[in-house]
Amino acid sequence: MSALATPGFEDVKAAAARLAGQAHRTPVMRSRTVDAATGAQFFFKCENFQRMGAFKFRGGFNALSCFDAGQRRAGVAAFSSGNHAQAIALAAQILGIPATILMPADAPAMKVAATRGYGGEVVLYDRYKEDREVLARRLAEERGMTLIPPYDHPHVIAGQGTAALELLEDTGPLDALFVPLGGGGLLSGCALSARALAPQCKVYGVEPAAGNDGQQSFRAGRIVHIDTPRTIADGAQTQHLGEHTFAIIRREVEDIHTATDAELVDAMRFFAERMKMLVEPTGCLAFAAARRLAQPGQRIGVILSGGNVDLQRFTQLLGQAG
Numbered sequence: 001m002s003a004l005a006t007p008g009f010e011d012v013k014a015a016a017a018r019l020a021g022q023a024h025r026t027p028v029m030r031s032r033t034v035d036a037a038t039g040a041q042f043f044f045k046c047e048n049f050q051r052m053g054a055f056k057f058r059g060g061f062n063a064l065s066c067f068d069a070g071q072r073r074a075g076v077a078a079f080s081s082g083n084h085a086q087a088i089a090l091a092a093q094i095l096g097i098p099a100t101i102l103m104p105a106d107a108p109a110m111k112v113a114a115t116r117g118y119g120g121e122v123v124l125y126d127r128y129k130e131d132r133e134v135l136a137r138r139l140a141e142e143r144g145m146t147l148i149p150p151y152d153h154p155h156v157i158a159g160q161g162t163a164a165l166e167l168l169e170d171t172g173p174l175d176a177l178f179v180p181l182g183g184g185g186l187l188s189g190c191a192l193s194a195r196a197l198a199p200q201c202k203v204y205g206v207e208p209a210a211g212n213d214g215q216q217s218f219r220a221g222r223i224v225h226i227d228t229p230r231t232i233a234d235g236a237q238t239q240h241l242g243e244h245t246f247a248i249i250r251r252e253v254e255d256i257h258t259a260t261d262a263e264l265v266d267a268m269r270f271f272a273e274r275m276k277m278l279v280e281p282t283g284c285l286a287f288a289a290a291r292r293l294a295q296p297g298q299r300i301g302v303i304l305s306g307g308n309v310d311l312q313r314f315t316q317l318l319g320q321a322g
């Protein structure tokens, strides 16, 4: 756990000011098809159109913006299955900070290539055998770099919360907000914004059915650890929530739901066919559950968290279930 205090909504607002002119204010899209099928009103916050293709740029850029001069010189280290890696590499490039990224050897090729493309040095490891947190900590220590974890960091959480801040500014009050859940940076940050801007709005996390550690933790009242889950939602293959993220989730989140890989593929197909959008499997988590749970008349926000999926993988996934 970082020595910094668990963030509040004022930290999300500070992050929004740092991100202004750097992150895209992504569009909020509607779908008559979804609204007609559910009787609800859906508002999609399209972070698949964010810089580097996912919301993680928000947290990464906010965290690196808070570095002092010494930290900037020494550089940043990060571990990630993909999108956090790209986010740190891009934010570091923009801010002129050296970056070293630890990535699993089986991470999507596109994500590894993109991270290198942004100027990050990539170090590969075996995600089923090695403990990435231990490896990353050693790497950062050896090189004097500051380690920015993918979710359990106050500045990362505050940055991610700006996605829901923008959504609620655009939509006004919502009855429910569904957010993809891995380690909980996005969910906890968005919950802070929802509590402040739409106090009646119920916030739900959605994680892969194959790895429901968040749901188990939420119900048990303590952080439950699991083995790396095997799911197509590669951005949510986390083994446990963080100390900061869990503290906020316990307090501000209504419940945690799950979605199966088959439901994610179904949602990917829907977004491609009907809304002409490429959404990665993890990015479909929130909608996969929300379309099942929607009540007629509700105003429902859905975070589409990212769009980084190889086209080859995309067609393969859709073909299998077709």
Ligand SMILES: *Cc1c(COP(=O)(O)O)cnc(C)c1O
Binding pocket: 054, 055, 056, 083, 084, 150, 151, 160, 180, 181, 182, 183, 184, 185, 186, 187, 235, 236, 238, 280, 282, 283, 305, 306, 307
């Ligand atoms: C990282 C990621 C998530 C999960 O975010 P957490 O903050 O770890 O809960 C969801 N969707 C995408 C596309 C991601 O990259």
